[in-house]
Amino acid sequence: MSKKDNTKSVLTLHPERCKGCRYCIPTCPKDAISISDRINQKGYKPVAVDMETCIGCGSCYTICPDYVFEIKEVQ
Amino acid sequence: MALKLMKGNDALAEAAVRAGCRFFGGYPITPQSEILEYLSKRMPEVGGHFVQSESELAGISMVHGAAAAGFRTMTSSSGPGFSLLQEGISYIASAELPAVIINVQRYGSGLGDIFQAQGDYFQAVKGGGHGDYRMIVYAPASIQENVDFTTLAFDKADEYRNPVLVLSDASIASMMEPVDLPEMHEHDPNKNPEAARGKGDGPFKRITSTMYYIEDFDTYVKKKYDTMAANEERWESIQVEDAELVLVAYGITSRICKEAVMLAREKGIKLGLIRPITLWPFPAKAFKALPDTVASFMTVELSPMPMIQEDVLLSLDARKPVHNFLAGMNIPEPIDIVEKAADCIKQTAKGACNG
Amino acid sequence: MVERLIPTALVEDNKFCPGCGHGIINRILAEVLDEMKLTDKAIGSMAVGCACLMVDTFGVDWIQSPHGRAAALATGIKRCRPENPVFTYQGDGDSMSIGFSETMYAALRNENITAILVNNGIFGMTGGQMAPTSLPGQKTVTSPMGRNTDLTGQPLNIINQMKDLNIGYLARGSVTSIKNINRVKKYIRNAFETQMSGGGYSMVEILSPCPTNWKMMPDKSLEHIDNTVTTYYPLGEFVKKGGDSNE
Numbered sequence: 001m002s003k004k005d006n007t008k009s010v011l012t013l014h015p016e017r018c019k020g021c022r023y024c025i026p027t028c029p030k031d032a033i034s035i036s037d038r039i040n041q042k043g044y045k046p047v048a049v050d051m052e053t054c055i056g057c058g059s060c061y062t063i064c065p066d067y068v069f070e071i072k073e074v075q
Numbered sequence: 076m077a078l079k080l081m082k083g084n085d086a087l088a089e090a091a092v093r094a095g096c097r098f099f100g101g102y103p104i105t106p107q108s109e110i111l112e113y114l115s116k117r118m119p120e121v122g123g124h125f126v127q128s129e130s131e132l133a134g135i136s137m138v139h140g141a142a143a144a145g146f147r148t149m150t151s152s153s154g155p156g157f158s159l160l161q162e163g164i165s166y167i168a169s170a171e172l173p174a175v176i177i178n179v180q181r182y183g184s185g186l187g188d189i190f191q192a193q194g195d196y197f198q199a200v201k202g203g204g205h206g207d208y209r210m211i212v213y214a215p216a217s218i219q220e221n222v223d224f225t226t227l228a229f230d231k232a233d234e235y236r237n238p239v240l241v242l243s244d245a246s247i248a249s250m251m252e253p254v255d256l257p258e259m260h261e262h263d264p265n266k267n268p269e270a271a272r273g274k275g276d277g278p279f280k281r282i283t284s285t286m287y288y289i290e291d292f293d294t295y296v297k298k299k300y301d302t303m304a305a306n307e308e309r310w311e312s313i314q315v316e317d318a319e320l321v322l323v324a325y326g327i328t329s330r331i332c333k334e335a336v337m338l339a340r341e342k343g344i345k346l347g348l349i350r351p352i353t354l355w356p357f358p359a360k361a362f363k364a365l366p367d368t369v370a371s372f373m374t375v376e377l378s379p380m381p382m383i384q385e386d387v388l389l390s391l392d393a394r395k396p397v398h399n400f401l402a403g404m405n406i407p408e409p410i411d412i413v414e415k416a417a418d419c420i421k422q423t424a425k426g427a428c429n430g
Numbered sequence: 431m432v433e434r435l436i437p438t439a440l441v442e443d444n445k446f447c448p449g450c451g452h453g454i455i456n457r458i459l460a461e462v463l464d465e466m467k468l469t470d471k472a473i474g475s476m477a478v479g480c481a482c483l484m485v486d487t488f489g490v491d492w493i494q495s496p497h498g499r500a501a502a503l504a505t506g507i508k509r510c511r512p513e514n515p516v517f518t519y520q521g522d523g524d525s526m527s528i529g530f531s532e533t534m535y536a537a538l539r540n541e542n543i544t545a546i547l548v549n550n551g552i553f554g555m556t557g558g559q560m561a562p563t564s565l566p567g568q569k570t571v572t573s574p575m576g577r578n579t580d581l582t583g584q585p586l587n588i589i590n591q592m593k594d595l596n597i598g599y600l601a602r603g604s605v606t607s608i609k610n611i612n613r614v615k616k617y618i619r620n621a622f623e624t625q626m627s628g629g630g631y632s633m634v635e636i637l638s639p640c641p642t643n644w645k646m647m648p649d650k651s652l653e654h655i656d657n658t659v660t661t662y663y664p665l666g667e668f669v670k671k672g673g674d675s676n677e
Contacts, residue, residue: 065453140506
């Protein structure tokens with residue numbers, strides 16, 4: 001995603017909030033999201049994101065019921 | 076002091092306005108409808124709000140919302156409608172919000188009928204709604220007391236952050252008497268920082284059952300109601316100093332009993348009267364301070380079954396006989412009360428009266 | 431692309447079940463309040479049911495209503511504090527079963543409040559009992575053979591009950607896709623804009639998944655809404671007195 005300025009959209013992940021509903025997985029246009037093997041403190045297998053593939057589009061933010069994803073602008 | 080001739084319900088409603096009540100939500104039911112009617116006209120005049128709610132359930136809930144917003148607020152109803160208010164009263168007590176509730180008592184369970192009665196006593200003083208709460212219950216016996224106790228009810232509701240009930244009845248509601256109205260009082264809804272008005276820069280407010288946020292809530296809530304019980308008893312004692320039998324009656328019935336005491340004294344029968352002004356807390360102190368001459372008691376109640384009797388017995392630790400004059404749906408004549416009392420005095424002397 | 435940061439009203443993780451639509455709806459409601467600069471002024475009238483779980487996690491002034499009475503409470507609040515945005519947040523059991531009367535009368539009076547009614551077709555908090563909105567044939571713990579409409583009546587379409595009333599705004603959305611979520615966010619914004627311009631009663635019904643009580647996987651729950659629930663409860667704006675929002 002190119003922008004007028006030189007900022008870049010970067011995903012911040014809060015996997016400890018994840019309850020494993022997996023809404024984000026088919027929603028991601030880049031198939032960058034998968035389920036990790038570990039179990040988080042809530043007792044669910046949280047999602048993991050392949051940061052190389054992620055384009056910071058924010059689709060996961062929009063569909064996620066548990067505030068696992070944030071998109072921040074960085075230089 | 077300029078006295079004004081007013082009907083009971085109208086005077087009560089005007090007292091609420093002058094106490095700073097600026098929201099009323101309620102539903103028509105006889106014999107309280109004049110309160111609604113009066114406030115539908117009066118509230119807009121003082122910048123207040125009147126909503127004729129779709130039901131008593133909605134009315135008390137609107138009051139709940141207005142109270143949470145920091146406003147002085149009131150609803151009124153009668154009998155069947157008072158039953159519907161219990162849900163909201165319990166919630167308001169649980170959230171520790173101030174509100175004033177009026178029950179203009181009418182006769183009977185179920186639909187009953189619209190004339191005066193005192194059959195809502197248990198519902199008024201023993202809880203009514205679910206859970207662990209109490210309400211101060213004022214029992215006015217005149218139009219002036221309708222004014223005075225409605226005014227006081229708003230102050231006590233604020234003081235304890237608890238709903239307060241004024242237990243009127245169809246007689247008090249419909250009579251006209253001269254009253255001295257208090258000055259207009261404006262209540263500042265922002266005085267209490269806990270009032271819902273948006274969180275602003277501060278923490279957000281959660282106006283819900285306070286049990287969620289108070290440590291050792293059992294102790295806290297018991298202490299709250301113990302304090303109310305200890306400090307808020309009110310009563311009037313009439314000629315109890317040398318009485319042999321003391322009548323116990325509240326509201327409209329107490330006025331008839333006052334006449335009965337005078338009539339009895341003319342006949343040389345030593346009657347006295349304790350008139351509970353607060354029904355909760357019941358004025359137990361009034362019964363602790365009686366002379367030894369008092370051998371028995373007689374409650375006079377506008378219901379077919381005894382109700383106040385239970386609280387009189389508790390106040391006496393059940394050590395003396397408590398008789399009843401159960402007038403039911405008929406307003407008693409003073410002479411009938413005197414005759415029954417005289418009979419009870421005789422039977423008590425023989426140690427044989429039970430009712 | 432814009433930053434997508436957790437809105438300020440979401441002060442704690444939510445307490446809803448995995449895949450519950452309330453989490454999405456909480457977030458878009460919080461976004462709208464932030465974007466309209468209303469978070470500090472808003473007063474919410476909270477239903478009984480799963481909505482109760484928001485009381486510690488959604489940071490606006492809340493008043494807990496008795497079951498079904500949220501619209502009546504909101505009426506009392508709004509009449510007293512007309513400058514504040516006042517909203518109800520209720521499920522379908524609360525707003526359309528026990529609170530049908532309060533919900534409808536707030537609309538009939540055209541109270542200047544916003545109702546957020548979350549319809550998942552079931553009583554969630556109490557363990558999945560049939561709601562007025564449950565679909566014909568829907569199996570719940572109180573309709574174990576499937577909802578029999580001969581005995582229990584047809585599903586309640588609250589929009590149909592309200593759309594001919596003199597109210598400000600009425601819409602139904604769902605949270606099944608990015609497109610639908612963005613659309614329902616716009617509906618919520620329209621509703622609050624209606625209120626803040628004094629436009630009268632505004633209501634947004636939101637079709638929302640309850641995977642736990644539907645006994646369905648979350649992804650299947652979303653498909654179920656798109657394929658089946660919306661045939662009973664069509665999406666769209668039904669009353670719009672104030673015109674389009676600026677967004």
